Amino acid sequence: MRPLASATLFLGMITLPYALPAQEVDAPVRYDEDYLSADFHRSRRAAVVAQLPGNSLVVLFGAPIRNRSNDMDYEYRQASDFLYLTGSEEPGSALILAPGGLEVDGERVHEILFVPPRDPAREVWDGRRFGAERAMQRLGVELALDAMRFAEILVPLLQNAQHRVYHLGFPDGVPERSVLYDQLAAFMDNVDPAALAGAGTGSAAPLRGVLDGLRAIKSDEEMTALRRAIDITTEAHREVMQQVRAGWAEYEIEALVEYTFKRNGSEHPGFNSIVGSGENSTILHYMTNRRVTEPGDVVVIDIGAEVHGYSADVTRTIPVSGTYSPEQRAIYELVYRAQEAGIRATRAGNPFFASNNEASRVLAEGLAELGLISSAADTGGLRRFFMHGTSHYLGLDVHDVGSYGSLRPGEVVTIEPGIYIPVAEDIDPKWWNIGIRIEDDVLVTDGDPVILSAAAPRQIDEVEALMRSIS
Numbered sequence: 001m002r003p004l005a006s007a008t009l010f011l012g013m014i015t016l017p018y019a020l021p022a023q024e025v026d027a028p029v030r031y032d033e034d035y036l037s038a039d040f041h042r043s044r045r046a047a048v049v050a051q052l053p054g055n056s057l058v059v060l061f062g063a064p065i066r067n068r069s070n071d072m073d074y075e076y077r078q079a080s081d082f083l084y085l086t087g088s089e090e091p092g093s094a095l096i097l098a099p100g101g102l103e104v105d106g107e108r109v110h111e112i113l114f115v116p117p118r119d120p121a122r123e124v125w126d127g128r129r130f131g132a133e134r135a136m137q138r139l140g141v142e143l144a145l146d147a148m149r150f151a152e153i154l155v156p157l158l159q160n161a162q163h164r165v166y167h168l169g170f171p172d173g174v175p176e177r178s179v180l181y182d183q184l185a186a187f188m189d190n191v192d193p194a195a196l197a198g199a200g201t202g203s204a205a206p207l208r209g210v211l212d213g214l215r216a217i218k219s220d221e222e223m224t225a226l227r228r229a230i231d232i233t234t235e236a237h238r239e240v241m242q243q244v245r246a247g248w249a250e251y252e253i254e255a256l257v258e259y260t261f262k263r264n265g266s267e268h269p270g271f272n273s274i275v276g277s278g279e280n281s282t283i284l285h286y287m288t289n290r291r292v293t294e295p296g297d298v299v300v301i302d303i304g305a306e307v308h309g310y311s312a313d314v315t316r317t318i319p320v321s322g323t324y325s326p327e328q329r330a331i332y333e334l335v336y337r338a339q340e341a342g343i344r345a346t347r348a349g350n351p352f353f354a355s356n357n358e359a360s361r362v363l364a365e366g367l368a369e370l371g372l373i374s375s376a377a378d379t380g381g382l383r384r385f386f387m388h389g390t391s392h393y394l395g396l397d398v399h400d401v402g403s404y405g406s407l408r409p410g411e412v413v414t415i416e417p418g419i420y421i422p423v424a425e426d427i428d429p430k431w432w433n434i435g436i437r438i439e440d441d442v443l444v445t446d447g448d449p450v451i452l453s454a455a456a457p458r459q460i461d462e463v464e465a466l467m468r469s470i471s
């Protein structure tokens with residue numbers, strides 16, 4: 001099915017002009033009381049402007065539609081910063097925050113959300129749009145305007161030298177799909193580069209820094225969504241452990257995972273599901289998922305459901321036949337001990353990289369004991385088998401933003417050590433093709449770390465016991 005070039009109805013050989021009726025159908029309700037409220041997003045906008053000078057002008061663009069092929073686009077995903085500040089999931093939107101106030105149509109306002117105009121003909125194909133009136137009611141922004149007015153409002157503001165402009169760059173994508181992007185040239189032509197604050201990185205990016213600092217600490221409302229995403233993900237791991245058997249293709253495991261996500265209300269995976277069996281278990285971001293599993297394989301399953309923008313990220317490595325071999329068991333136990341050490345180090349006040357350092361120490365000692373590296377001091381050897389860090393922040397992005405400084409209560413991080421042993425002449429073949437990663441989502445608190453993904457069996461005996469209950 002593809003859209004007609006114009007609002008025309010084809011009936012056999014006869015073409016009838018057909019005026020689509022304007023419809024007053026409610027825009028889909030995205031948030032219910034369990035999830036992020038308009039008040040939450042309002043509080044986030046207030047927190048951003050509280051950290052910027054009074055003459056600031058924040059200009060933020062939503063994500064564009066991205067084209068997949070010919071006239072088919074990818075499923076839309078709003079830019080995380082934009083979602084955080086507005087709750088809007090409409091492509092072609094923009095936000096202006098002006099803590100000092102602005103005159104618009106004779107009214108003084110402090111924030112303007114630009115939204116795509118209502119268009120009944122397009123809405124029949126693409127779904128309902130808020131339009132300016134309903135965007136104000138539903139999203140609780142002070143003023144929403146048709147995106148057609150973006151340049152008209154913004155250009156005079158940019159020409160006012162008193163404003164200090166903060167923005168995070170321009171959207172790429174498909175300009176012809178949105179009235180907003182037609183107007184970007186006006187933004188670029190009129191903004192004085194000297195007035196820009198935040199277009200770069202590091203200390204030149206105070207807006208980025210402000211957003212990173214805020215987004216890293218999760219509120220109770222955000223934790224409700226994130227906990228739900230994590231619960232759905234651990235449920236998917238349990239389903240796989242109970243159902244999988246040797247001979248399943250990797251994509252069948254992926255299908256069961258993503259079926260479990262959707263069935264439980266996750267809108268989509270937060271990232272492409274990684275299901276790597278046998279030799280593919282040693283490829284860190286393997287996403288092809290086409291191999292058929294064989295008896296004796298381990299399977300790395302690195303998955304995360306997304307709920308209302310918040311993504312889980314939980315990895316389990318399971319023996320497809322239900323029992324780990326002695327070599328798989330040895331590597332698994334080592335990775336498990338490293339993960340435990342990493343989790344113990346996940347405490348408020350500790351450096352972000354403390355977990356990585358602790359886990360790396362355990363892995364190096366263990367690999368030396370197994371004879372896979374020359375000594376615990378052999379960092380090159382360690383890096384051959386463990387070539388990534390143990391942690392990243394988790395939230396609206398699976399690799400979420402954060403300061404990477406000292407850990408703070410309310411931050412959520414992953415702890416995910418791994419060992420990946422390739423086929424190589426200098427390695428005893430009994431170790432070949434063993435890739436083991438264990439990943440959990442951990443909340444930093446004032447006290448002990450909380451493992452949010454504990455419902456997915458993690459110890460060898462628990463995994464094997466659940467797999468024995470195969471139906």
Ligand code: GLY
Nearest residue numbers: 271302303313398
């Ligand atoms: N879940 C994939 C990663 O953390 O890189």
Ligand code: MN
Nearest residue numbers: 313414416439
């Ligand atoms: Mn991860």
